[in-house]
Each structure stands twice: as structure tokens, then as C-alpha cells.
Amino acid sequence: xxxxxxxxxxxxxxxxxxxxxxxxxxxxxxxxxxxxxxxxxxxxxxxxxxxxxxxxxxxxxxxxxxxxxxxxxxxxxxxxxxxxxxxxxxxxxxxxxxxxxxxxxxxxxxxxxxxxxxxxxxxxxxxxxxxxxxxxxxxxxxxxxxxxxxxxxxxxxxxxxxxxxxxxxxxxxxxxxxxxxxxxxxxxxxxxxxxxxxxxxxxxxxxxxxxxxxxxxxxxxxxxxxxxxxxxxxxxxxxxxxxxxxxxxxxxxxxxxxxxxxxxxxxxxxxxxxxx
Numbered sequence: 001x002x003x004x005x006x007x008x009x010x011x012x013x014x015x016x017x018x019x020x021x022x023x024x025x026x027x028x029x030x031x032x033x034x035x036x037x038x039x040x041x042x043x044x045x046x047x048x049x050x051x052x053x054x055x056x057x058x059x060x061x062x063x064x065x066x067x068x069x070x071x072x073x074x075x076x077x078x079x080x081x082x083x084x085x086x087x088x089x090x091x092x093x094x095x096x097x098x099x100x101x102x103x104x105x106x107x108x109x110x111x112x113x114x115x116x117x118x119x120x121x122x123x124x125x126x127x128x129x130x131x132x133x134x135x136x137x138x139x140x141x142x143x144x145x146x147x148x149x150x151x152x153x154x155x156x157x158x159x160x161x162x163x164x165x166x167x168x169x170x171x172x173x174x175x176x177x178x179x180x181x182x183x184x185x186x187x188x189x190x191x192x193x194x195x196x197x198x199x200x201x202x203x204x205x206x207x208x209x210x211x212x213x214x215x216x217x218x219x220x221x222x223x224x225x226x227x228x229x230x231x232x233x234x235x236x237x238x239x240x241x242x243x244x245x246x247x248x249x250x251x252x253x254x255x256x257x258x259x260x261x262x263x264x265x266x267x268x269x270x271x272x273x274x275x276x
Contacts, residue, residue, distance in 0.1 A: 004036060008048050017056060020063045024086040026056045027097025064104025071105070071163055072190050080105075081164060084133035091266040098129040108154045108185050111177035120220040121174065124153040127215050127244055127268075132160045135242060135268045139211060141167040148172065148209035150201045150226060151217020155182025155194075162186075162194035167211075171196040172204045201226050206233050213268075216245035223247060231256050234273050241271045 011017065017026055030053065037049045067083075070076030087098050117123055141147060145167035149157045152171025155178070161169040171194075173179050179198040186194045197204065201218070202225045212230060214223075227250070233239055234256060243251050248269045251257055257271040 005045075008045070008052065011052055012048070018059055020059065020066075021083070021086075023060065023063060023083055023101060024088070024097050026060060027100060030056055060100060061104060064101060067101075068105050068107075068189070072188075077164060081133070084130070084136075084164075087130035087133065090130055090134045091264065093128065093266060095128050096130060098133070099126075102129045102156060102160065106156055106159055106185050107188065108156060109181060110154060111181060114175055114177050118174075120222045121218050122151075122216055124175070124178065125215070126153060127157055129156075129160070131244060131268050132157050133164070135213070135270075136161060136164045138268075138270060139240070139242065141165040141211060143167065145210045146170065146208045147211045147213065148206065149213045150204070151214060152178075152182065152196065153217075154178050155185065155196055157213060157215075158182075158194050158196070159186055159189065159191060162191045163189070168193045168195075170194075170209070172199055172201050174198070174200055202229070206230065207236075209233070209239065210237075211240045211242065213242045214244075214247055214251075216243070216247040219247070223250060227251070227254060238273065242268055243271070244268045 011029060016022055017029065033049055033053055037045070067076055067080060071080065083101060084098060087096060141161060143166040145165075147158065147161045147167050147169040149169070149171045152158055152173045155171045155173070158169035158171040159182075161167060171182055173182070173196065176198050179196045182196045186196065202222060206212070206229055218226070230239065230241060231254075241251060241257060248263060248265065251269065251271055252259065252263050256274050258274040259269055259271050261270070263269045
């Protein structure tokens with residue numbers, strides 16, 4: 001890396017970083033500022049770093065606020081999808097600049113405290129935003145689809161599906177506090193095709209879903225019961241099942257499911273009914 005003072009000087013004069021669409025570049029710079037200046041060597045450098053951080057974060061806030069206003073008014077989808085395409089490599093379980101953008105867009109606030117998950121239920125962890133956009137692109141969801149997120153947490157996956165496609169989306173979540181926050185966020189964005197249901201996934205009505213998503217929300221007997229219920233639904237109509245995380249290996253062994261592409265551990269897998 002060049003001299004840090006010279007690098008800061010270039011950043012201070014780089015007006016391209018103030019362009020809204022330079023969201024990926026700003027994210028990379030903010031990460032490097034945090035990595036390269038964990039402790040400021042002198043007050044002058046500290047002021048420069050903080051000024052740059054404040055400048056770029058302000059641009060990102062304006063971008064998210066403008067996009068949020070457009071999406072609430074029923075426009076802005078194409079711009080959101082263009083921004084989603086700035087992610088680069090999809091694979092991996094890390095978070096990036098798109099997660100910061102989505103945080104500003106959806107304005108989801110996690111509850112201060114939630115009960116410990118029951119046995120075989122997994123602690124909530126959001127799907128990285130770039131994986132959600134990748135799922136949207138690969139699944140070709142349309143107006144006739146009903147997307148169901150089994151274990152939806154704070155609900156950002158159904159909301160992004162609702163913002164990026166014409167499909168209806170449902171989040172099914174056991175934790176009431178998460179459902180309350182998800183409903184409030186969806187209402188604030190006027191997402192009339194997105195609903196959240198507070199329910200155990202084993203007791204949920206799956207009869208309208210066409211695409212089901214699981215980010216390993218549960219394991220063991222709960223996962224087994226949900227997969228058995230999905231198999232029943234697959235006997236009634238064509239459905240697809242998408243997964244991310246350790247549960248993908250379980251789905252890949254299901255005899256009634258098949259993937260049209262190689263299953264990768266660090267990317268959302270798409271399964272359809274096994275033919276033959």
C-alpha cells in the first residue's frame with residue numbers, strides 16, 4: 001500500500017467516490033480506513049480519517065434514503081437491481097457494502113433481547129444481501145409465484161423479494177419480536193405483497209407457496225418435519241426449494257429433490273422436484 005498520508009490525500013480529492021453509484025468503491029474504502037487506521041498515530045490523521053468516514057457514510061445515507069423514497073412510491077426497482085449487480089463475487093458467507101445499503105433501505109431494527117432458541121432451532125443470522133439478489137436473479141420469480149421464507153427472522157429476504165420482483169412473499173418466523181419488527185418495516189415501505197406470519201414452521205400452511213427458502217433455521221427433527229411437509233406439497237403441484245448453509249447438504253440427499261446445477265456450499269442452492 002502507498003504511503004498512508006498520500007493515500008488519504010487521493011481520497012480527499014477523489015470526487016468519483018461521491019457518486020451515488022460508487023457504492024462498492026466507498027464500501028471498500030471504508031473497510032480499508034478501519035483496517036489501516038485502527039488507532040490514529042496523531043490528531044491530524046485522526047481528523048482526516050474521521051472526515052473521510054463521515055463524508056462517505058453521508059453519501060451512503062443519502063443514497064439509501066433516496067432509493068427508499070422511490071421504492072415506497074412504486075419505482076426504483078431497476079436502480080436497486082443495478083446497485084445489486086455491483087457485488088462482484090457472490091460466494092462466501094461474509095457481508096459487504098450491499099448489506100450496509102440494505103440496512104439503510106429497509107431500516108430494520110433488531111429487538112434489544114430475544115429468548116434463547118428452542119432445541120434444534122438456530123440463532124438468527126441474516127442471509128448476506130448479495131446472496132438474496134443472486135437468488136432473485138437465478139430463480140426468475142414472477143407474478144404467479146409465492147415466495148415463502150421458512151425462518152424469516154427480521155424479514156429482509158421476503159422484503160427484498162417483494163421489492164425486486166412481482167411475486168408475493170411470506171415470512172414465517174417463530175420469534176414474535178422479529179415478526180413485529182418485520183411487519184413494521186414492510187408497512188413503512190408499503191410492501192402490500194409481503195406478509196409475515198408468527199408461527200412454528202411445522203404448523204404453517206404451505207399450500208400457496210411455489211418457492212421455499214431456508215437459511216438453516218432449524219436442524220434435526222424440525223428440519224425433517226418441514227422437509228416431509230414440503231414433499232407432500234411437491235406431490236400436489238410444482239414447487240422449488242432454495243437453501244443456504246448446512247441444511248443444503250440435507251436437501252441434496254433428499255430423493256424427491258434435484259438441482260439443475262452443481263450444489264455449492266457457499267452459494268444458495270436451488271432444487272426442483274426429481275423427475276423419473
